Amino acid sequence: xxxxxxxxxxxxxxxxxxxxxxxxxxxxxxxxxxxxxxxxxxxxxxxxxxxxxxxxxxxxxxxxxxxxxxxxxxxxxxxxxxxxxxxxxxxxxxxxxxxxxxxxxxxxxxxxxxxxxxxxxxxxxxxxxxxxxxxxxxxxxxxxxxxxxxxxxxxxxxxxxxxxxxxxxxxxxxxxxxxxxxxxxxxxxxxxxxxxxxxxxxxxxxxxxxxxxxxxxxxxxxxxxxxxxxxxxxxxxxxxxxxxxxxxxxxxxxxxxxxxxxxxxxxxxxxxxxxxxxxxxxxxxxxxxxxxxxxxxxxxxxxxxxxxxxxxxxxxxxxxxxxxxxxxxxxxxxxxxxxxxxxxxxxxxxxxxxxxxxxxxxxxxxxxxxxxxxxxxxxxxxxxxxxxxxxxxxxxxxxxxxxxxxxxxxxxxxxxxxxxxxxxxxxxxxxxxxxxxxxxxxxxxxxxxxxxxxxxxxxxxxxxxxxxxxxxxxxx
Numbered sequence: 001x002x003x004x005x006x007x008x009x010x011x012x013x014x015x016x017x018x019x020x021x022x023x024x025x026x027x028x029x030x031x032x033x034x035x036x037x038x039x040x041x042x043x044x045x046x047x048x049x050x051x052x053x054x055x056x057x058x059x060x061x062x063x064x065x066x067x068x069x070x071x072x073x074x075x076x077x078x079x080x081x082x083x084x085x086x087x088x089x090x091x092x093x094x095x096x097x098x099x100x101x102x103x104x105x106x107x108x109x110x111x112x113x114x115x116x117x118x119x120x121x122x123x124x125x126x127x128x129x130x131x132x133x134x135x136x137x138x139x140x141x142x143x144x145x146x147x148x149x150x151x152x153x154x155x156x157x158x159x160x161x162x163x164x165x166x167x168x169x170x171x172x173x174x175x176x177x178x179x180x181x182x183x184x185x186x187x188x189x190x191x192x193x194x195x196x197x198x199x200x201x202x203x204x205x206x207x208x209x210x211x212x213x214x215x216x217x218x219x220x221x222x223x224x225x226x227x228x229x230x231x232x233x234x235x236x237x238x239x240x241x242x243x244x245x246x247x248x249x250x251x252x253x254x255x256x257x258x259x260x261x262x263x264x265x266x267x268x269x270x271x272x273x274x275x276x277x278x279x280x281x282x283x284x285x286x287x288x289x290x291x292x293x294x295x296x297x298x299x300x301x302x303x304x305x306x307x308x309x310x311x312x313x314x315x316x317x318x319x320x321x322x323x324x325x326x327x328x329x330x331x332x333x334x335x336x337x338x339x340x341x342x343x344x345x346x347x348x349x350x351x352x353x354x355x356x357x358x359x360x361x362x363x364x365x366x367x368x369x370x371x372x373x374x375x376x377x378x379x380x381x382x383x384x385x386x387x388x389x390x391x392x393x394x395x396x397x398x399x400x401x402x403x404x405x406x407x408x409x410x411x412x413x414x415x416x417x418x419x420x421x422x423x424x425x426x427x428x429x430x431x432x433x434x435x436x437x438x439x440x441x442x443x444x445x446x447x448x449x450x451x452x453x454x455x456x457x458x459x460x461x462x463x464x465x466x467x468x469x470x471x472x473x474x475x476x
Contacts, residue, residue: 017387026074027081034064034066035073035380044421049361052365071376073380075379079174080178082151082382085151085386085390088149090339093189096195098150098195098346099137100137100197100347102136102358104374105132118133134157135157136155136158137155138353150349152382155382156171164199168205176212196216197219198219198220201290202219207300217325224250225247226282227282228246228248229280229282230245250324259308261275261277261332262274270314271313274309274310279332283302304327305326306325307324308324309344327340385413387420388420395411395418399415399418
């Protein structure tokens with residue numbers, strides 16, 4: 001583990017960026033030049049990307065819609081290249097992954113295939129809406145500190161026939177497998193921590209991924225009810241042993257026994273954070289929904305640790321509600337409790353990445369009809385974001401006059417993108433203006449050039465106006 005960290009610390013950022021650009025170009029099996037130049041144009045253009053047509057004004061542009069609609073990307077090779085790059089790690093050396101869904105809304109495309117109703121938040125309480133679009137599941141590696149950077153590793157678009165939990169389990173399994181193949185995780189390393197929000201069935205994911213070296217940490221709704229293990233059966237008592245013990249209702253404090261662990265931490269952003277945990281709690285499963293096809297026999301008992309996090313305040317003097325977390329392991333220590341809730345807060349860094357992809361790199365800006373073309377453009381945006389992350393140690397702080405200077409190593413992705421054009425020129429040299437793809441229309445048919453060309457005798461140099469003026473000055 002320490003050898004991996006040391007190698008990452010001493011790696012040359014410029015060589016890593018150049019090598020990734022070569023690997024990314026090798027992943028483009030059809031229309032590679034156009035796709036590669038399209039990524040460079042999205043990185044080097046001034047301002048946010050609003051349409052693909054705007055990218056044609058950038059010197060680094062290619063055949064825009066033809067590349068997106070007809071290009072071919074070797075996703076297997078690109079995913080492996082992303083997994084082989086230096087990844088951020090937590091303070092203890094483990095890899096922390098975040099899984100979340102971001103929606104590409106397409107309400108004005110009734111003929112586009114594979115659209116689903118996507119849950120979106122609107123202004124005002126209770127103003128959530130369901131809008132047709134393409135939901136995409138992303139997996140990213142999180143950094144330990146408070147930052148807006150994440151390392152995107154994978155993307156899968158959910159289809160109408162997909163089960164979200166099954167697709168997420170397969171996606172995490174493939175990502176962890178690629179990390180192991182790339183040497184990012186080896187035997188003896190700490191398990192990979194996977195952080196999820198309340199929209200996922202974290203207990204079922206823990207069951208589907210039980211054979212992997214991963215720990216799952218997910219947020220639970222505040223109306224859940226879990227159960228403790230049954231008490232020991234008295235000696236001599238006959239009959240079936242109960243499977244569930246006392247219930248634990250999140251909304252009823254009377255059902256809470258004394259917590260196994262209580263920690264208190266002073267934070268600069270949230271005030272005092274109090275975390276309480278209860279060990280060996282499991283949900284009540286029934287043979288319906290996801291467990292309808294479970295083989296005959298008793299359903300599994302998925303025990304874990306429940307953590308209740310409560311803080312004094314949120315930014316903006318908002319009244320916070322307690323957060324309930326479920327960890328797929330038991331026997332947590334006080335250090336584990338603090339590590340887990342702090343890792344869950346780092347999950348919100350992925351929201352900053354989604355905002356950058358949409359508002360700056362123009363992920364959802366193109367009005368594409370084909371979902372396969374949308375997947376292609378999404379992977380191009382992921383490749384562009386990866387180059388920004390790799391260029392962070394090399395970029396200059398080209399800030400606006402009213403912006404404060406960024407501390408070393410604290411450049412945001414938007415500021416790195418401002419200086420990427422200079423870095424791009426250092427790697428490839430200055431980029432020339434775009435040249436037309438074909439010759440111009442020329443002179444209309446039937447017209448003649450009536451302007452007479454000057455003729456000069458051979459061996460006699462014509463006298464220019466400058467020469468005449470020089471001779472007059474000499475004569476004077």
